[in-house]
Amino acid sequence: MTVSEEIIRVAARGDGVTADGRYVAHAAPGDILDPMGGLIHGPHHATPPCQHFPLCGGCQLQHLDEESLRTFIADRVTHALATQQVDIGEIMPVHLSPPSTRRRVAVRSAWAGKQLQLGFSTEKSHRIIDLRQCDVMAPQLFALLKPLRELLAPRLNRARQVQIKLAIVDQGIDVLIENWIANDLDTHEALSEFAKANGLARVSLDEGYGPVPFWEPEPVTVTLGGVAVAYPPYGFLQATPDGETTLIAAVHHVVGAKNIIADLFAGLGTFALSFDARRKIYAGEADREAIAGLKAAAGRAGRSVFAEHRDLFRRPLSNEELNKFEAVILDPPRAGAKEQVAQLAASKVPDIAYVSCNPASFARDAKTLVSAGYGLQRIWPVGQFRWSTHIELVGHFSRSA
Numbered sequence: 001m002t003v004s005e006e007i008i009r010v011a012a013r014g015d016g017v018t019a020d021g022r023y024v025a026h027a028a029p030g031d032i033l034d035p036m037g038g039l040i041h042g043p044h045h046a047t048p049p050c051q052h053f054p055l056c057g058g059c060q061l062q063h064l065d066e067e068s069l070r071t072f073i074a075d076r077v078t079h080a081l082a083t084q085q086v087d088i089g090e091i092m093p094v095h096l097s098p099p100s101t102r103r104r105v106a107v108r109s110a111w112a113g114k115q116l117q118l119g120f121s122t123e124k125s126h127r128i129i130d131l132r133q134c135d136v137m138a139p140q141l142f143a144l145l146k147p148l149r150e151l152l153a154p155r156l157n158r159a160r161q162v163q164i165k166l167a168i169v170d171q172g173i174d175v176l177i178e179n180w181i182a183n184d185l186d187t188h189e190a191l192s193e194f195a196k197a198n199g200l201a202r203v204s205l206d207e208g209y210g211p212v213p214f215w216e217p218e219p220v221t222v223t224l225g226g227v228a229v230a231y232p233p234y235g236f237l238q239a240t241p242d243g244e245t246t247l248i249a250a251v252h253h254v255v256g257a258k259n260i261i262a263d264l265f266a267g268l269g270t271f272a273l274s275f276d277a278r279r280k281i282y283a284g285e286a287d288r289e290a291i292a293g294l295k296a297a298a299g300r301a302g303r304s305v306f307a308e309h310r311d312l313f314r315r316p317l318s319n320e321e322l323n324k325f326e327a328v329i330l331d332p333p334r335a336g337a338k339e340q341v342a343q344l345a346a347s348k349v350p351d352i353a354y355v356s357c358n359p360a361s362f363a364r365d366a367k368t369l370v371s372a373g374y375g376l377q378r379i380w381p382v383g384q385f386r387w388s389t390h391i392e393l394v395g396h397f398s399r400s401a
Contacts, residue, residue: 007031007042010072012079014060014389026054026063029071044068049099049135056129058120058136059387070094073383073391080359081376084367090378092250097240097384099135103168104237107131107145109152109161116153118145118164136386141166144173144198151194155187156180165234170221171201176233178206182214191215204233225273227301230293236267243384243392247355248274250380250394251329254353258326264312264340265332269294271355272305280304282325286311316340322347330354336361338368345372352397359391366395373400 007016007027016027024033030042048054048062061069073094081088110117110128117130134142148164156162165176175195182191182205195203195215203215211233221228222237238244251271255261259279263272266283268290275281283298283305285291291309298305312332316339322328328349330337334357344352345368352374356362366376374397382392 003035004040005033007033009075010061010064010068012076012389028064029068051133052119052129052131055122056120056131057123058129058134060123060389061387062135064387066096069383069387070096073381076359076389076391077362077379077381077393080363081366084363086363086366086370086376088376088379092378092380094381094383095243095246097243097386099386100137100139101240101242102136102385103138103141103241104166104234104239105137105141106163106165106234108163109156111158116149116156118149118152136388138168140168140173144175147194147198151190152180155182155190167231167234167237169201169231170223170228171218173198173200174202174204174220174231174233175200176204176206176211178211179208180205181207188214202233206233222268224269224297225275227269227273227297227303229268229273229297231268232289232293235290236287238270239384243382244270246380246382247392247394250396251353251355254351254394254396255327255329256351258351260324260326261329262317262322262325262327263329263331264317265330265337266291266294266307267331269297269305271329271331272307273298273301273303275303277301277303281306283307284310284312284317286313312337312340314339316343319343319346319348322349325349327351327353332356332361334358334361336365338365341365341368345369345374348399350399352395354395354397355392356395357390357392359393362393362395366397369397374398375400 005018007029008019009017011017015023015025017023027039028045030044032040044065046065053059053062107118108128117128119129119131162180163178167174202213202220204211204213220231222231262282264284266272266285272281272283283294288309291307295307377396377398380394384392
């Protein structure tokens with residue numbers, strides 16, 4: 001390189017890109033790559049707030065300012081759809097969750113000499129960054145890492161690594177420790193004292209056969225749509241409360257005043273329970289524990305929810321079944337919903353709210369729907385995972401007349 005080059009965008013994995021396609025780590029739009037390979041920071045290059053950036057794999061984009069973060073999130077969606085030649089009617093303003101609001105996280109352990117470390121992996125390796133600061137976790141989750149180190153350090157076999165999964169629930173903090181065998185009386189007593197001292201809602205252990213609650217003074221719940229739902233150890237929740245609110249608002253915009261609705265891949269009922277009792281909701285979900293919790297909670301609250309345990313990959317709702325609904329909500333895992341979307345494409349459902357955590361699989365499914373006569377009316381991009389390349393969105397598909 002013999003001339004300076006400007007960084008014009010940020011690629012999907014977080015690297016800056018010049019006009020001629022050169023990738024530059026930790027570069028922001030407007031930065032200048034000089035002929036010697038140095039980086040001159042521009043107006044959109046922010047000072048990373050965390051001491052662990054960029055080594056910690058929890059964040060890839062702390063060097064971007066707010067404007068560039070929002071642009072990155074929107075561009076991830078539009079680029080994925082462009083590769084599938086899908087047109088978008090309207091892109092709504094990007095919602096970006098504030099710092100220190102993540103309510104569900106998983107950290108791993110490692111030994112560095114005699115020191116037990118707890119944190120996230122570094123980028124592209126299994127090395128653990130021992131977190132002494134975290135600007136994405138809710139403060140009460142981060143505060144629990146220190147007592148967790150103190151609990152585990154004298155009791156953890158150095159050949160064993162554990163994973164600790166934390167979530168904020170109605171009763172406090174839910175803790176799941178995986179790959180730790182606590183089979184002696186002293187350890188049991190220490191765990192009980194740890195749970196009491198930290199006011200935990202529940203402590204569960206998974207020794208390789210699934211989570212087993214060890215400490216649970218009262219049934220653990222999460223409140224969705226004003227309804228308390230039984231919460232399995234580290235069950236799925238939207239990453240932040242504000243992100244959840246934003247996704248629900250977008251879904252309600254799509255559904256409008258329609259009364260007969262299908263919620264597919266319904267989970268614990270984030271969307272199904274957001275509607276009042278006047279709406280009739282079908283909720284389909286493959287996770288038996290989640291759908292059982294939703295069914296019981298809806299019954300107690302008097303919500304009109306028919307909850308079915310159903311694997312929508314192996315047994316999607318047929319187009320004939322789908323034609324009974326005025327609107328469909330679709331919230332699949334990262335792989336998307338290829339099988340279910342094929343049935344939707346053959347159906348007459350007027351409106352679909354597709355909630356996605358993967359622009360690539362969303363774009364693939366969007367192409368199927370558009371090819372069958374649906375139009376992608378608008379997109380709501382959501383950045384719940386602040387400073388991360390992981391994004392979410394809601395797409396509104398409607399049948400063309």
